[in-house]
Amino acid sequence: MIPKELTGYRSLFSDYTELRAQENRSTSIALVNGDVMSNDRSAASGVSARVYRNGVWGFSSDPIISEERIKAVISSSTRNARFLDGREKRGHGPLPSRVGSAVRDFSTLKPRKTQKELIDFLREMDSRISLEYRGIVSRTLVIQLLDMEKSLLTSDGGSAYTMIPRSILYCTLSMEKDGQPVELYEIYGGFGQFEDVFTSPGELSTQLDSLYEQLQRKVEGIYPEAGTRDVILDADLAGILSHEAVGHTTEADIVRGGSIAGDYIGREVASPLVTMVDFANTALGVPCPVPVFVDDEGTLAEDARLIEDGVLKCFLHNRESAAHFRAEPTGNARAFRFSDEPLIRMRNTAILPGSSSLDDMISSIDDGYYLMRSSNGQADSTSEFMFGIVQGYEIKGGKLGRALRDTTISGVAFDMLKTVSAVSDEMRWTCAGMCGKKQPIPVGMGGPALKCRVTIGGK
């Protein structure tokens, strides 16, 4: 348990100061071919302070949350800020402030499941796979639960207490073709504690059946022809494209570091059909996978409309980058562990749905591919991206054909998005994303299906 209230320490602040107490609690269970390969629980809590002085920061953390240690981290972080200020003598003024206050606890109200019940949940799924799905040579089921509980106080009046949970279940199945393994995975779950996200293993039966059916088709699948092709990128890929290839280029620290998006504000970077938003906590009236109400600098979190009708509108900011770019802080400063400093991070990045039906979009392609699921994605500050594709189908004469084996797609996002000629009317979130940038952090990614042209790598 961490203290929900830190206001008693405000009198110890001298310069601009953020004080944060945090606990991350996680559970991980892995069942490999029926055996419990991991059965772990962990908790890491502590307190940190970050102090700003004339353009430089000092930070300090301690795993023990006590009055004495809290005083010590405030003192140590102040000392660190003064160490740098004394040498750098930058003389910058105060940072912009748009503080918020929030108390949000998303703990379940239902009785908590025991570890045995969680293991039994996986075993029931595993038993069904083992008994009913012929030809499976390897099966892996994993539960990963993460609760992030934070208390925050800033010297300019920002404060928050939040408990944001996430519950993910992964299933990976493998079959063989000519002695070579062919695998496919599916991810279930998202925002909320396990009891609020999953009811029973039986509830996932239809999705498991679908995974098995798709894997059977993939085993008999083909490699796509390499080249630039008409494709439908399904929601999973639209989400990872939004996050990796566009979102990162608009993080203001990356912009300062030379991102190509730095030149594009006010310019057309995508088809007018494309509007992309980094949602703070609620999208289209529904809670996002990773809701952020007040960020870890105490800023009130608001949506950032990155691309509006194809035009790049803004960057994602913390307080310092907002000062640099003379913009408003957007509430994107987030830290993963108690001992981490807040960095500019995306929250829930998505392309908004359009007006086309997915069926019509597929029908409109004579020779191309429907790409559904990625294994990974990488992009750089030029917006050049590469995504691994592990599930998809060829499209011939407007109809879905044979399944695809693993391949890759690549391109330059700000070029590729200009080729978007249709956007489907339904969007879906991917809730298992863990973004890496010095620290990991949970993120949401979402989108509709996009019709566009992209370079596909073949075998």
Next chain:
Amino acid sequence: MQMDRMSIAAYCIEAMQKAGIRKAQCSLRDQRGDELNVDGGEISLLRTTHDTSISLLGIVDDRKGTATINKTDRKSIDQAVEGLVELARSSRPDPANEIAGRQPAGVFSNGPLEPDLGLMYDRIREFLARTVETYPTLILEQVILDFVSRKKVFLNSNGVQFESSQGYYSFSPMFTSREGSEASSFNYSGFSSLDLDRKLHEYASIDTLMRQSTEQVRPLDFSGKFQGDIIITPDCLNDFISFITGYLSDYSLISGTSIFKESLGREIADPRLTLRSMPVSQENADGYFFTSDGFAAENSTVIEKGVLRTFLLSLYGSLKTGLPKAVNMGGAWMVDAGESSFEELVRGVDRGILMCRFSGGDPSDNGDFSGVAKNSYCIEGGRVTHPIRETMISGNLANALREIRGISRERVNFGSDVLPWLAMGGITISGK
């Protein structure tokens, strides 16, 4: 009264045994860090961190659980042990759940105990000034120079007792180059070191990659699709080593999906390739002295002249598969130097690429890999000609290892890994 680390670990073992856990293991880590950050080309942050981790593993009737906390007081430990009993009892029995057997106790240490913060600041300042002067088009997106002091204790109920103390610096710059509206792809490098005796750009491949970045502002398209050669740089070679070792680890072998599952003692690569894991060395800045499952670590040869000599199996993985346990956990990679110079490797390539960074995921279960060659160069007629963009490479790892064309005499020492340039054929290279 505050207990010392060994007493805390001993209390954990005692508490687990009192709670009915016959096979108990405690791994305690106490870590302090001092870190200087540069953001947007300016020194931005001095960060001091302290954290403790106690990982408790308990086996009850062949059922295993692991609980990890970051508190060292008795009340927190008692609560963790209580939870651990529930975890273990909740699990399924598996005879492969075991703890390490008794071995001679070991006390190890390496590196300085405290950072020289003034020197860290001066080295960063010097690095920033030189960068502005030498590479005016290069933007330092983020630079981290840190010092880590890590103390570890390992005890188990079979009497295993290890203690280690390590301190080292590590440096990681990330950068992009821009000229007007044209920009290179970002790139990064790094090293770890027991000292900061030299200027930061003089370590490992830092200066080479920064110079290359300034050359990569106007890359050219790569045309066509063909089977060709790639020369993998030392920075990029680490990715390919992780592809290989991924197939040698617990998960791949237990799940039965490893492409090398039948290959122990057999030739899996060209005889010019020898890959070693060298975690136990006083020169190695961030190696390790004992494994996470409680065995004194030894250096090992994973691939010797192309022959697979060991898997990287833990005790659990070994008992589960019936295959031999590894003598370490991998890492601290060293590839033996070859007989060609880097220039000779390049001269041997008629058409291909100098592969400086690989942007792609892990290979598929069957060994197929594909990704984009980032920050890379075209090689034509035995010469490195120009930087390229939007170029994909693909191949199969098992096949590619047999198609090694040469390994350079020159190697880069990253402070932990020591790696050469490696030329590989039979790779599908496709541009626009």
